[in-house]
Amino acid sequence: MSRAKFAADDKKHRKLEEFANLNVYTIDIVVKEYYHSIIKAIGEEKTMVLPIILFVLATVPAVVLFIMTRKLDKKEKESKKLLVKIVLMEIPFLIATVIAEGVLQALMTAVSGEDMSNLVYIALFCFLVVGPAEEIFKFLGAKIPTWKSPEFNCKFDGIVYCTTSALTFALVENLGYVFTSGSLGTAIMRALCCFPGHFMYGVLMGVFYTRARVCANNGDKKGKNKNFFLAILIPALIHGLYDTICFSMSPLATELDSAGGFYETAVVLQLILLLGAFVVVIVGTYICLFVVIIKQSKNDKYIAPRYPLPQQPAVVQQAPAQLAAPQTNPNGTNNF
Numbered sequence: 001m002s003r004a005k006f007a008a009d010d011k012k013h014r015k016l017e018e019f020a021n022l023n024v025y026t027i028d029i030v031v032k033e034y035y036h037s038i039i040k041a042i043g044e045e046k047t048m049v050l051p052i053i054l055f056v057l058a059t060v061p062a063v064v065l066f067i068m069t070r071k072l073d074k075k076e077k078e079s080k081k082l083l084v085k086i087v088l089m090e091i092p093f094l095i096a097t098v099i100a101e102g103v104l105q106a107l108m109t110a111v112s113g114e115d116m117s118n119l120v121y122i123a124l125f126c127f128l129v130v131g132p133a134e135e136i137f138k139f140l141g142a143k144i145p146t147w148k149s150p151e152f153n154c155k156f157d158g159i160v161y162c163t164t165s166a167l168t169f170a171l172v173e174n175l176g177y178v179f180t181s182g183s184l185g186t187a188i189m190r191a192l193c194c195f196p197g198h199f200m201y202g203v204l205m206g207v208f209y210t211r212a213r214v215c216a217n218n219g220d221k222k223g224k225n226k227n228f229f230l231a232i233l234i235p236a237l238i239h240g241l242y243d244t245i246c247f248s249m250s251p252l253a254t255e256l257d258s259a260g261g262f263y264e265t266a267v268v269l270q271l272i273l274l275l276g277a278f279v280v281v282i283v284g285t286y287i288c289l290f291v292v293i294i295k296q297s298k299n300d301k302y303i304a305p306r307y308p309l310p311q312q313p314a315v316v317q318q319a320p321a322q323l324a325a326p327q328t329n330p331n332g333t334n335n336f
Contacts, residue, residue, distance in 0.1 A: 050184070057187035058178040061195035062171040069163050072297035075154045076307065082151055083164050090141035090168040097137045097169075104129045117251045123244045131240030134169065135232050139205060141165040147213075153304035156296055158210030159203055162231075166202030170195055193282055197242055200289040201235035207296065208234065214303050242285075245278045 070077070105125060108114075114121040142165035146152050152161075174194060178187045208231035215223030252271050 050182070051179075053184065054178050054182070054187050055175075057184075057191045058174045059171060061191045062167045062174075065195065065199050066164065066167055069160055069293075072293060073154075073156050073160050073300075074297065075156060075300040075302070076151075078151055078157060078160050082145060082149060083160075085145035086142055086161060086164045087168045089145050090138065090165045091172065093137035093141045094169050094172050097133050100133045100137075101129055104133070116247060117254070119248055119251065122247045122251070126243040126247060127237070127240035130243050131236035131238075132232070135201060135205065135236040135239060138162070138165045138169050138202070138235075139209075139228075139232050141168070142205070142209065150304075151307045152213055153307050154300055154302055155210050156300040158208075158213065159206030159293065159296055162206035162209055163199055163202035166198045166205070167195075170198035196282075196285050196289060197239070200285050200292075201239055203289060203293050203296075204238070205231045205235050207231075207292065210303070217304060242281055245274055245281060249274055249278075 108121070108125060108129070112121060116122055116125070139162070142161040146157075146161045151157065174190050177190060208227045212224045212227035212231065215221075215227060249271065252274065
């Protein structure tokens with residue numbers, strides 16, 4: 001290529017780059033002006049509107065999923081008092097979860113010398129700490145108030161209890177994440193991904209929790225313990241997989257900034273695979289969620305006597321008849 005042609009191509013490239021930068025800058029200005037015009041039309045400042053939007057995104061999905069579960073519980077509705085007990089029980093367990101995860105993460109870092117920038121460390125942390133810790137405490141939040149309750153008498157009840165515990169956990173956790181970051185993108189992503197994830201873990205937990213109740217009713221202690229274990233294990237494994245995919249994207253994106261050549265291509269491929277896996281997990285979550293919960297709702301049946309228990313009519317025991325007093329004749333003598 002001649003020097004003149006090279007200079008012409010370079011000049012043309014620079015003009016295109018300047019034009020692109022100008023367009024990006026122009027779009028940015030237009031978006032900002034449009035946003036501020038909306039805020040002005042509403043009559044509120046950005047600092048007032050954004051927290052409201054974040055709060056709505058952080059809470060409404062939990063309310064919607066809770067109402068949906070109540071609607072699908074067609075055989076016999078659970079009392080509000082029992083559901084409130086689950087919510088109140090789960091809050092201290094959430095605090096315990098945060099403490100346990102912090103302590104175990106510090107221990108892992110001290111032993112391995114690695115942190116969340118290492119992909120193997122991330123996988124171990126998610127599968128051995130985050131998944132089990134959160135699902136164990138959600139399980140306890142559902143079990144303690146309900147296991148011996150006479151209201152636990154239908155197959156679908158276990159799903160109601162475990163999803164109530166899971167949504168309580170997700171709601172409080174989500175409020176923390178959203179308001180700590182102050183990001184609208186974080187709020188939207190967590191509303192679309194995290195709430196359905198926690199809800200699905202609760203549905204699967206509830207299925208095995210009900211099976212444990214059936215085994216206990218039949219005197220099958222081995223079956224009860226097996227289903228207790230599966231009620232924690234299955235959600236913990238899926239939870240660990242989801243968190244591993246999410247947490248792995250950040251260090252890979254950091255590596256991509258400093259990568260070059262073949263290594264850069266390898267990192268891009270890893271990110272593409274992770275994004276693909278993320279999409280598969282999210283789509284699978286939605287499909288599994290609705291298939292399982294609708295099937296369980298249709299197949300709901302009693303596994304114990306109805307609540308409240310029907311009252312038996314009181315049996316009135318008559319006192320034994322008293323011996324009649326001896327009758328006397330007018331002349332004063334007894335008939336005997």
